[in-house]
Amino acid sequence: xxxxxxxxxxxxxxxxxxxxxxxxxxxxxxxxxxxxxxxxxxxxxxxxxxxxxxxxxxxxxxxxxxxxxxxxxxxxxxxxxxxxxxxxxxxxxxxxxxxxxxxxxxxxxxxxxxxxxxxxxxxxxxxxxxxxxxxxxxxxxxxxxxxxxxxxxxxxxxxxxxxxxxxxxxxxxxxxxxxxxxxxxxxxxxxxxxxxxxxxxxxxxxxxxxxxxxxxxxxxxxxxxxxxxxxxxxxxxxxxxxxxxxxxxxxxxxxxxxxxxxxxxxxxxxxxxxxxxxxxxxxxxxxxxxxxxxxx
Numbered sequence: 001x002x003x004x005x006x007x008x009x010x011x012x013x014x015x016x017x018x019x020x021x022x023x024x025x026x027x028x029x030x031x032x033x034x035x036x037x038x039x040x041x042x043x044x045x046x047x048x049x050x051x052x053x054x055x056x057x058x059x060x061x062x063x064x065x066x067x068x069x070x071x072x073x074x075x076x077x078x079x080x081x082x083x084x085x086x087x088x089x090x091x092x093x094x095x096x097x098x099x100x101x102x103x104x105x106x107x108x109x110x111x112x113x114x115x116x117x118x119x120x121x122x123x124x125x126x127x128x129x130x131x132x133x134x135x136x137x138x139x140x141x142x143x144x145x146x147x148x149x150x151x152x153x154x155x156x157x158x159x160x161x162x163x164x165x166x167x168x169x170x171x172x173x174x175x176x177x178x179x180x181x182x183x184x185x186x187x188x189x190x191x192x193x194x195x196x197x198x199x200x201x202x203x204x205x206x207x208x209x210x211x212x213x214x215x216x217x218x219x220x221x222x223x224x225x226x227x228x229x230x231x232x233x234x235x236x237x238x239x240x241x242x243x244x245x246x247x248x249x250x251x252x253x254x255x256x257x258x259x260x261x262x263x264x265x266x267x268x269x270x271x272x273x274x275x276x277x278x279x280x281x282x283x284x285x286x287x288x289x290x291x292x293x294x295x296x
Contacts, residue, residue, distance in 0.1 A: 072137035074230045079103075079139065083155040084115040087213050089199060091116070091292060096155035103140055105209040108201065115152060117212035118168045119262060120176065121271070122148040122187070123220045127279055128237035131246075132180065134260070135233045140204040143233060145246065146260035151175040152212075165194040165289070168215045180235070181226025193218045195274060195286055198293045202261035213292065214262055218274065218283065240275060243267070265295045 068076070079100040086095040086102070093116075101107055102115045122130045130148045134141060153159035153171035161167035169192045176182040195216045203209040227235055238246065247267060249257040259267075277283045 071139065072230070075137055075139050082152070084152045085155050085160065087114055087116050089114065089213070089292070089294075091197065091213050093160065099152070103204075103208050103210065105203055105207060108209055108211040112211075114199070114211050114213060116168070116215070117150065117152050117210075117262075118172050118215040118217055119147050119266065120149040120172050120192075120217045120219065122176075122223065123218070123278065124222050124237060125220065126237075126239075127220070127275070128239050129243065129275075130235060130237050131243075132227070132232045133234040135229060135231055137230065140208045140210060141260050144258040144260045144263075145250075146263040147266070149176050149179055150214075150260065150262065151179070165192075165215055165217075168194070169217065172217055179228055179231040181228060182223045186223040187219060187221060191219055191221065193283060193287070194289055195283075196270070196288050196291065196293065198262070198265065198269075198295050200262055200265055200295045210262070212262065216266065216270070218278070220278065240272065243271075269293070269295060 071079070080098055082099040083096045084099055084102045085093055086097055088094050097113070097115075102113055107113045124130070131145055132148060133145050134143060136142050149172065151171065153168050159167040159171045159174075161170070166189070169189045172192060173184050173187055173189050176187050177184060195218055198214050198216065199212070200214065201209070201211045225235060246257060247259065247264070249255055250259045250264070274283060274286055277286050
């Protein structure tokens with residue numbers, strides 16, 4: 001009789017959770033060994049566990065049964081699994097919280113919640129910049145064009161290393177693989193050039209937004225690409241004039257072109273000057289990791 005009761009209780013829990021249809025997902029195991037990766041595409045869905053169930057029962061995940069019921073399954077998993085690094089306005093680590101909480105405008109406005117981020121600018125040997133268009137399923141700023149890769153170092157030992165921004169560079173290498181399928185060997189950690197930091201705030205819609213202390217990383221490498229459709233809708237390389245035309249279209253509202261707010265701030269304040277230095281071989285003269293530029 002007890003066994004029957006357990007079966008019925010499990011069935012009741014399953015109905016209540018209303019798990020979304022499983023999709024092909026990208027999966028990475030956290031490990032001190034950089035090569036320890038699961039296959040990038042899984043041919044069958046993982047078995048739901050009680051740990052997974054607890055995510056959906058979390059008070060903040062009323063989304064799973066309410067307002068956020070339309071959220072993409074992969075993005076929902078990342079929202080609750082990823083722990084961002086909370087910092088103060090001097091970039092001192094003050095704690096950590098879920099990606100979900102860090103991107104709620106209510107918490108950003110009321111608690112001034114600020115998290116660490118990075119923006120990668122990857123150029124090929126012709127000094128063309130690789131851009132990506134964010135996927136339609138992204139929770140914040142879907143379908144906008146932006147720099148090569150924009151994401152967050154996570155609250156884990158390898159991505160908390162402050163010396164020479166090594167933690168951020170480790171995170172950038174991880175996300176270039178996750179989003180664009182670029183192998184780590186193509187983007188060595190020691191070839192990222194951290195140029196500076198910005199602090200900005202931007203609302204995506206009434207619920208979601210960004211408040212980030214963003215590290216700006218440059219690299220020149222020819223790489224292989226295999227974009228992850230859960231993260232990226234499109235990619236393209238642009239030269240300076242092509243980027244200026246893209247910015248013009250975005251400013252004029254032509255052809256539905258939109259740029260991410262952080263990318264636009266970086267374009268307006270730094271990018272073309274640094275691009276010039278890249279051509280001249282004087283990029284390192286622009287490095288300023290002491291200043292945190294507050295941009296609006």
